[in-house]
Amino acid sequence: MSSLLEARSLRRQLPGDPPIQLVRDINLTIERGSFTTIVGPSGCGKSSLLYLLSLLDRPTSGELLFEGREVSNLSGDERAQLRLARFGFVFQFHFLLPEFSALENVMLPMRRLARLNYDASRERAMHLLATMGLAGKENKTPDRLSGGERQRVAIARALANDPVLILGDEPTGNLDSHNSANVVETLRALAHEENRAVACVTHDLEIAELSDVRIEMLDGRVERIVDQRKKSKA
Amino acid sequence: MIGRTGFLLGIALRHLSRRQRQTIVAVSGVAVGVGFFLAVSALMVGSQNDFIRQLIDAAPHVIISDELRSPSPQPGQREFGDGAVELHGYKVRTEVRGIKDWQAIMTAANEMPGAIASPSLTGGVTLRLGGHEEPLAIVGVEPEIEAKISTIDEKLRAGHLRDLETVQGGIIIGEELAQRLSVNMGDIVAATSSTAGTRSMRIVGLAKRGQAQISSSSGYVLLREAQSMLGRPFIINRIGIRLDDPYAAEEVAARLEKRFGYKAESWQERSAEFLSLLVTRNVIMYSVVSAILLVASFGIYTVVSNSVADKRRDIAILRSIGFSEGDLQFIFVMEGIILALIGVLFGWMLGYGLMEILGSLDFSIGGETEHIPLDRTPRQYAIAAVASLIAGSIAAWLPARKASRVDPVDILRGAI
Ligand SMILES: Nc1ncnc2c1ncn2[C@@H]1O[C@H](COP(=O)(O)OP(=O)(O)O)[C@@H](O)[C@H]1O
Ligand SMILES: [Mg+2]
Numbered sequence: 001m002s003s004l005l006e007a008r009s010l011r012r013q014l015p016g017d018p019p020i021q022l023v024r025d026i027n028l029t030i031e032r033g034s035f036t037t038i039v040g041p042s043g044c045g046k047s048s049l050l051y052l053l054s055l056l057d058r059p060t061s062g063e064l065l066f067e068g069r070e071v072s073n074l075s076g077d078e079r080a081q082l083r084l085a086r087f088g089f090v091f092q093f094h095f096l097l098p099e100f101s102a103l104e105n106v107m108l109p110m111r112r113l114a115r116l117n118y119d120a121s122r123e124r125a126m127h128l129l130a131t132m133g134l135a136g137k138e139n140k141t142p143d144r145l146s147g148g149e150r151q152r153v154a155i156a157r158a159l160a161n162d163p164v165l166i167l168g169d170e171p172t173g174n175l176d177s178h179n180s181a182n183v184v185e186t187l188r189a190l191a192h193e194e195n196r197a198v199a200c201v202t203h204d205l206e207i208a209e210l211s212d213v214r215i216e217m218l219d220g221r222v223e224r225i226v227d228q229r230k231k232s233k234a
Numbered sequence: 235m236i237g238r239t240g241f242l243l244g245i246a247l248r249h250l251s252r253r254q255r256q257t258i259v260a261v262s263g264v265a266v267g268v269g270f271f272l273a274v275s276a277l278m279v280g281s282q283n284d285f286i287r288q289l290i291d292a293a294p295h296v297i298i299s300d301e302l303r304s305p306s307p308q309p310g311q312r313e314f315g316d317g318a319v320e321l322h323g324y325k326v327r328t329e330v331r332g333i334k335d336w337q338a339i340m341t342a343a344n345e346m347p348g349a350i351a352s353p354s355l356t357g358g359v360t361l362r363l364g365g366h367e368e369p370l371a372i373v374g375v376e377p378e379i380e381a382k383i384s385t386i387d388e389k390l391r392a393g394h395l396r397d398l399e400t401v402q403g404g405i406i407i408g409e410e411l412a413q414r415l416s417v418n419m420g421d422i423v424a425a426t427s428s429t430a431g432t433r434s435m436r437i438v439g440l441a442k443r444g445q446a447q448i449s450s451s452s453g454y455v456l457l458r459e460a461q462s463m464l465g466r467p468f469i470i471n472r473i474g475i476r477l478d479d480p481y482a483a484e485e486v487a488a489r490l491e492k493r494f495g496y497k498a499e500s501w502q503e504r505s506a507e508f509l510s511l512l513v514t515r516n517v518i519m520y521s522v523v524s525a526i527l528l529v530a531s532f533g534i535y536t537v538v539s540n541s542v543a544d545k546r547r548d549i550a551i552l553r554s555i556g557f558s559e560g561d562l563q564f565i566f567v568m569e570g571i572i573l574a575l576i577g578v579l580f581g582w583m584l585g586y587g588l589m590e591i592l593g594s595l596d597f598s599i600g601g602e603t604e605h606i607p608l609d610r611t612p613r614q615y616a617i618a619a620v621a622s623l624i625a626g627s628i629a630a631w632l633p634a635r636k637a638s639r640v641d642p643v644d645i646l647r648g649a650i
Contacts, residue, residue, distance in 0.1 A: 047646070051646065056646070057643045077558045082556075084557070089555070095547070099248045099251070108555060110556070131244050216339075
């Protein structure tokens with residue numbers, strides 16, 4: 001399996017006296033075709049790590065390689081372009097734009113990237129929403145969708161530009177068990193079937209059990225990395 | 235590129251559509267600013283153009299007089315310059331007043347494209363009727379030529395300039411003077427000059443009150459008549475020149491003065507003080523207008539600034555999706571520009587309406603019904619639009635810059 005994203009001695013601290021250590025000594029690899037979960041107690045730095053991996057935040061020190069290329073020193077615009085074209089991000093709380101319909105929210109990344117024209121973008125957005133079980137709700141604005149529906153719109157939006165890396169911060173955190181299982185199955189299928197990678201922060205130990213690789217964090221560090229594929233083969 | 239611009243514009247429009255009340259307030263601010271700018275500037279520029287037209291028409295565009303800017307040197311000085319010489323029986327030479335070789339100047343002036351020159355002689359006489367005496371500056375002209383270079387005919391209440399040619403001893407005087415002498419059209423008055431005695435003149439024209447061209451103490455006669463009355467046959471002391479392009483007057487005057495030595499005064503030089511007053515007026519007007527637009531742009535600043543504050547979460551979402559800082563700045567600057575644009579459109583309508591009202595008002599000045607002179611050229615509309623758009627962009631750019639600098643991670647950390 002080839003490495004898609006690799007962190008080497010990644011550290012992030014906030015200025016202060018003394019500086020606040022968010023994460024440190026992070027060494028990990030996210031491989032293509034894998035479903036990775038990041039687990040750990042609240043406040044241990046999972047979200048902070050995810051912001052670094054998704055190029056939203058810059059590390060204080062260390063290296064971050066995306067497809068073998070050092071990306072932590074890229075300019076803001078270059079990082080934005082990478083996020084747009086190659087990354088998909090799902091937050092714990094549905095983060096939809098309130099003025100835009102479900103369809104328009106899903107179309108946003110496609111319209112910005114402009115790889116597809118309007119009609120093709122629209123068609124793909126309809127298809128993604130249907131895949132998420134939202135057929136017929138395309139024109140509703142977020143305030144007229146349920147929590148689970150909004151979360152699925154957010155996932156559809158994360159998939160809009162066909163990203164190679166999908167990152168989630170507790171994407172099932174406020175879904176009921178039925179919806180949660182659906183979302184996890186979708187993410188797992190994406191990770192395996194389309195040769196990309198999915199990495200999610202989660203509290204849910206069942207989800208962690210289902211993942212290929214489980215990264216356990218404690219106090220800003222990676223405690224343990226468990227490759228569960230070997231375990232299940234054995 | 236156009237697609238992306240339109241797409242970002244769509245986001246800006248969507249934001250504005252959700253804050254209608256503030257949008258209406260901001261748009262009204264711009265509209266009122268633009269509307270009143272148009273009305274005020276139409277008045278100011280209109281009256282200014284009217285003043286200038288009157289200045290231009292008040293007298294020939296260039297006047298060559300028999301004065302010299304610097305007196306020509308005396309023969310003795312010409313001969314010996316600064317040298318120390320002693321001369322006996324030296325007489326200071328008195329130059330005869332009047333323009334010498336005026337025909338040559340006339341020819342030179344008439345040869346210039348779009349220029350017509352008219353000679354005249356001015357001098358003082360006394361008008362007498364019964365026991366009443368009035369000093370009068372008479373202007374002797376060739377009516378046919380003078381009519382081409384001046385607007386006198388329009389200023390006459392009765393008679394025509396050409397009547398001077400047909401009536402022996404004809405004279406045109408102002409209404410006020412006629413009233414003081416209790417004379418009317420066709421009446422005879424006696425004119426006395428120091429050199430040629432007294433002769434009878436018949437009134438063939440009366441000029442309206444309040445004209446710059448014929449004041450209450452001047453009158454028009456035939457050039458020949460003036461020359462004989464003043465005892466100066468074949469002499470003239472003034473050449474008036476009318477130009478198709480009045481704004482070439484300064485250059486024409488300078489050329490003629492350089493060539494012939496006589497003082498040639500353009501209308502601009504004549505009214506330099508007044509023109510500089512207009513500059514001050516314009517400075518005041520544009521300061522007031524800038525202030526109006528500045529206030530109008532406060533509204534835009536408020537809307538965009540609130541929009542940025544309310545949309546911090548949306549900004550973080552868009553940034554995390556992969557929108558660049560430039561995209562965000564563009565979206566919020568566009569919000570300001572959209573507000574300014576809508577404001578300008580309504581402002582144009584308001585301004586147009588105000589001008590219609592101003593233009594329909596009648597004023598009675600000196601018995602004449604007049605309309606307020608208004609400048610209604612598209613130029614003012616363009617100035618108002620450009621100024622509002624610039625003010626609006628700057629007002630929006632300040633908060634937009636803040637939007638582009640929002641760190642999405644800060645928002646996400648706070649929200650999760
Ligand atoms: N802006 C901040 N200022 C101070 N401490 C912060 C800030 N952001 C996060 N932290 C702290 O950093 C640690 C890691 O936070 P986070 O990455 O959100 O943890 P997790 O997602 O695992 O719950 C927490 O202890 C949190 O309190
Ligand atoms: Mg977290």
